[in-house]
Amino acid sequence: MSVLIDLADYLEEVEAFVALAEEFVDKSSALRLSDVKRELKTGIDFGQSEWSWETREDILFRPSRLYDGPGRTHVDTWLNLGFKCDFIRPKSVKKSRTVWEIVGSATHVTISKDDGHMSCHFDYKNRGQWGPQLHFQVSEDIGNLPIPRILSPSFLPTDCADLILAELHPEAWRQLQAAGTSSRHVSVIREAQEHRTKTYVENIANMWRGDTKSTRVCMLQNYTATIAALPDRRGRSLARPW
Amino acid sequence: MPSDIIYIDDEPQHLLAAAKAVRAGKRFAEFMPPDLDGAGAEAAVANLWVFDFYNDDEERKKPSLRGTASNGLSVFQQFRQLVGDARPPAVVVSNHLEAALGSDINPARRHILAEEFGVEWVAPKTLGNGGDVIAEILALADAAETLRASSARLKAAGPSEYVAELCHLALKLPQNVEWQRAAIREASGWRPPIWLEGGEDHRVQSLREELAIDPEIRSVRGVIAWMLRQVLPYPSFLVRDRHVAVRLGISLPCLRAVNEAASGLSKSLKRVRYKGVLSDFDAPRWWGAGVDAIEWGLPRQREARSESLRQLCAPIPLVELEVADPVVVSDADLVETDEIAAAADCVRASDEHFPAEAAPAWVKIVDAKQDKALARKVRQEDQRELVDPA
Numbered sequence: 001m002s003v004l005i006d007l008a009d010y011l012e013e014v015e016a017f018v019a020l021a022e023e024f025v026d027k028s029s030a031l032r033l034s035d036v037k038r039e040l041k042t043g044i045d046f047g048q049s050e051w052s053w054e055t056r057e058d059i060l061f062r063p064s065r066l067y068d069g070p071g072r073t074h075v076d077t078w079l080n081l082g083f084k085c086d087f088i089r090p091k092s093v094k095k096s097r098t099v100w101e102i103v104g105s106a107t108h109v110t111i112s113k114d115d116g117h118m119s120c121h122f123d124y125k126n127r128g129q130w131g132p133q134l135h136f137q138v139s140e141d142i143g144n145l146p147i148p149r150i151l152s153p154s155f156l157p158t159d160c161a162d163l164i165l166a167e168l169h170p171e172a173w174r175q176l177q178a179a180g181t182s183s184r185h186v187s188v189i190r191e192a193q194e195h196r197t198k199t200y201v202e203n204i205a206n207m208w209r210g211d212t213k214s215t216r217v218c219m220l221q222n223y224t225a226t227i228a229a230l231p232d233r234r235g236r237s238l239a240r241p242w
Numbered sequence: 243m244p245s246d247i248i249y250i251d252d253e254p255q256h257l258l259a260a261a262k263a264v265r266a267g268k269r270f271a272e273f274m275p276p277d278l279d280g281a282g283a284e285a286a287v288a289n290l291w292v293f294d295f296y297n298d299d300e301e302r303k304k305p306s307l308r309g310t311a312s313n314g315l316s317v318f319q320q321f322r323q324l325v326g327d328a329r330p331p332a333v334v335v336s337n338h339l340e341a342a343l344g345s346d347i348n349p350a351r352r353h354i355l356a357e358e359f360g361v362e363w364v365a366p367k368t369l370g371n372g373g374d375v376i377a378e379i380l381a382l383a384d385a386a387e388t389l390r391a392s393s394a395r396l397k398a399a400g401p402s403e404y405v406a407e408l409c410h411l412a413l414k415l416p417q418n419v420e421w422q423r424a425a426i427r428e429a430s431g432w433r434p435p436i437w438l439e440g441g442e443d444h445r446v447q448s449l450r451e452e453l454a455i456d457p458e459i460r461s462v463r464g465v466i467a468w469m470l471r472q473v474l475p476y477p478s479f480l481v482r483d484r485h486v487a488v489r490l491g492i493s494l495p496c497l498r499a500v501n502e503a504a505s506g507l508s509k510s511l512k513r514v515r516y517k518g519v520l521s522d523f524d525a526p527r528w529w530g531a532g533v534d535a536i537e538w539g540l541p542r543q544r545e546a547r548s549e550s551l552r553q554l555c556a557p558i559p560l561v562e563l564e565v566a567d568p569v570v571v572s573d574a575d576l577v578e579t580d581e582i583a584a585a586a587d588c589v590r591a592s593d594e595h596f597p598a599e600a601a602p603a604w605v606k607i608v609d610a611k612q613d614k615a616l617a618r619k620v621r622q623e624d625q626r627e628l629v630d631p632a
Contacts, residue, residue: 023623028567028585034601042531042538045424054542057567 004229006238007044007087008098010156013192013233014040016185017158020176024165026060033059036157043087044098054084058110064168075113079168083107083157085124099229099238107160111168118142122152122160133224134200151220153200159193192233203227245271247383248285250278250317251294256368257335260376269383275312282324286455289386291329292379293318294367295336302338313342315359326445328455330386331362331466333379339366350577353471354595362467378523382466385519388412389462396437396461404437405430412465413518415529421514424531428479432472432599435464469520476600477570477578480516480527484570484578487563489533490540492551494580496561500554507554510536572603574616589624591616 018037025033036055043051063076087100105124110117119139125131131149140146154163165173177186203225208216229238249272251257261267271288273281275297285291293314296302301313310316314334322329334356339347343355347366356364363382365375389396392411399407406426409415415425438461443450472478477485487497490507501508514532521527541547552560567585572578576593589610590602602621610617611628620628 027588027590027624027627030590031567031569031585038534039538041424041427042421042534046420046535046538052542056542 002101002103003225003227004090004093004099004101004238005087006097006099006230006232007040009232010192011037011040011044013189014158016188017161020182020185020189021061021161021165023176024061024169024173026062029057029060032057047089047095047098049089049095050087052084052086055082058082058108061165061168064172067168067170075115077111077113077168079164080110080112081107081157081161081164083160085157105155105157107155107157109160109164111164122155123149124155125149130222132221149221151223153197156196158189159196162189162193188233191235195231195233195235198235199227199231200225245269245284246287246289246387247271247292247379248273248281248288248290248321249292250275250281250297250314251292251335252297253294257292257375261379264376264380266376266380269380275317278317278320281321282453285321286325286328286453288330289390290379290383291318291321291332293332293334293361295334295342296338302341315361318361324445324449324453325455326443327441328443328457328459329463330459331382331463333363333365333382334359334361335365335367335375337367339364348575348577350475351575351595353475357471362463362470381520381523385412385466385469386459386462388519389465390456390458393437393458393461397439397458399437405434408434408465413516414521415518416513419513419532419535421529421531421535424534425479425529428531432468432478432597435461435468437461438464466519470523472597472600474520474523474527476597477530478600479530481530481533482525482527482578484580484582485530486511486528486533488568488570488582489537490551491547491563491568492555493561493563494582496555496558499558503558505555505558507536507551510554569604572605574605574609574613576603576605576619578603589627590621591619591624592621593619 014037018033022030022033032055036059040053043053058080059082061079061081063078065073065076067077068074084106085102086104088103089095089100093099102124107122108119109121110119112118119141120137121139122136123134125133125135131147132151134152134155135149136152137146137149154160176182204220204223207219207223211219231237245268247270249257249270251272252274254272254274258267258270258272261270271281271284295314297312297314297317301311314336318332318334334342336342339355343358347355352364356362363378365378367375389412395411396404396407409426409429410417413429415422438457440457441460443455443457473480483497483501484494487494490497492500501511511528514529514536516527516529540550548560548562551562563582565582565584568582569585569588570578571581571583571588572591576591576596583604583606585604587607588604589607591605591610592600592602596602605616605620607627610620617628
């Protein structure tokens with residue numbers, strides 16, 4: 001089941017995230033980052049019934065050495081991130097609204113250092129696949145294997161970037177979030193993520209309650225959300241009629 | 243049109259001749275200091291004040307603290323006393339701006355010099371044989387007239403409609419274009435000055451009785467100053483052709499040739515060209531949201547996009563930008579040049595004059611390494627690029 005999203009509301013989150021993450025992006029990708037924000041705005045303004053929001057070139061984040069554990073130092077390790085989100089406005093949604101259905105989303109991430117790289121992606125699964133609807137998966141380039149697909153409620157590009165930055169720059173990313181000057185941006189992202197994640201957690205709990213026989217983890221591997229619309233960043237459901 | 247430009251100069255012939263050459267001589271009411279009788283009433287309703295800086299050769303040759311200064315800024319202050327804050331935009335002209343300011347003059351940073359002078363604009367008096375200065379002066383007076391004519395609607399606009407009204411009435415944002423909302427939002431992000439409510443007249447009683455003022459001119463001046471100091475000198479919601487080239491991925495010479503030719507792209511760009519107040523001020527500009535709309539209509543796939551651009555540029559052969567992540571390069575004064583380079587070869591820099599909304603300038607790493615003053619303007623996170631690896 002696909003889910004509706006109010007992109008004007010998500011745009012606020014994207015703007016906050018871009019402002020927060022700006023200094024973690026390599027300068028060569030500074031304009032790519034602002035392009036991402038601009039393209040989402042333009043897409044919303046144009047209001048086409050079917051469109052994609054995507055990076056044309058991957059965004060390169062600045063490298064880190066201290067990400068593994070206390071006292072462990074690596075060589076410079078880089079993060080590349082690109083994504084494509086496909087939106088369709090269902091017939092039931094008025095054209096004046098900024099609400100679309102997410103019909104697919106894929107955020108590709110490559111983490112690399114001089115002696116190797118690892119590619120993976122966060123998918124909002126297409127219908128021809130098994131496994132959790134929202135999942136993290138290592139690239140099939142490694143071993144030509146499409147599994148395992150691991151449930152991940154982080155599927156919007158900003159959430160995926162947050163997830164990786166939190167590991168690649170553990171200290172600096174948290175320090176920035178704690179800084180007073182970041183508080184407005186952080187609160188926008190935090191509230192939106194919290195309400196979104198809660199919706200999925202409750203949805204999973206409901207799914208578990210409806211099946212007393214299967215193992216819980218096994219059920220997750222076949223999870224398809226029954227959420228009609230993502231809540232806005234204040235936790236409100238999208239008002240009907242769309 | 244009656245006189246709407248007050249011009250104070252002991253040698254006004256040159257500029258007036260240039261004004262007459264473009265049939266604008268009657269717009270000037272000129273006064274020669276120290277004989278300024280009668281200037282007050284006209285100054286109170288004028289669209290623009292223009293002051294020559296040096297009205298006394300002796301003052302220029304040997305400045306001193308003796309006697310009463312008669313330079314343009316002194317006269318400007320006298321005029322200000324007459325009308326208080328309800329004054330139109332003011333321009334200081336001089337062929338000796340360096341002497342007047344006591345520093346080097348970079349024509350591209352005149353908005354900063356003007357701010358230091360406490361006026362809205364400065365110009366060398368006989369720049370380009372006087373023609374260019376006249377074009378600037380007339381553009382400023384026209385802008386004030388346009389804003390004055392729109393003042394009732396701008397004043398009446400509700401808080402949520404004000405920026406849209408300003409965009410349509412003064413900036414001539416086309417109606418019913420699909421990028422209209424984006425353009426208004428972007429303009430709003432640059433915090434246009436609000437249109438002031440009446441306010442009190444703080445002049446002395448005798449002046450209040452003697453000389454009527456137009457309180458709307460304060461807001462007129464505010465918008466013009468905003469355009470001159472923030473919107474026009476930096477890539478804002480209005481951009482120059484260099485940024486159009488970068489956004490579309492076309493080389494600047496190719497874009498300029500395309501613009502001169504009858505091509506599909508030149509037609510599209512014509513529709514998003516900025517035609518509002520001060521549109522002819524220092525090179526043409528385009529609505530950034532309009533350029534984004536053109537860009538949005540191009541295919542996403544590289545080859546299909548190139549083919550589409552090729553067709554749009556025809557009959558001019560398409561020359562795409564070869565560099566990755568192209569940026570417009572600025573010089574040591576952070577003034578943009580026609581050079582476009584890869585972001586990897588540049589660092590970001592700004593100074594205290596950059597508006598908060600403006601993106602940092604891009605300067606070549608090689609330049610910043612050789613110029614300590616420029617290096618100090620480079621952003622902290624890019625400073626490491628200026629250090630050669632050990």
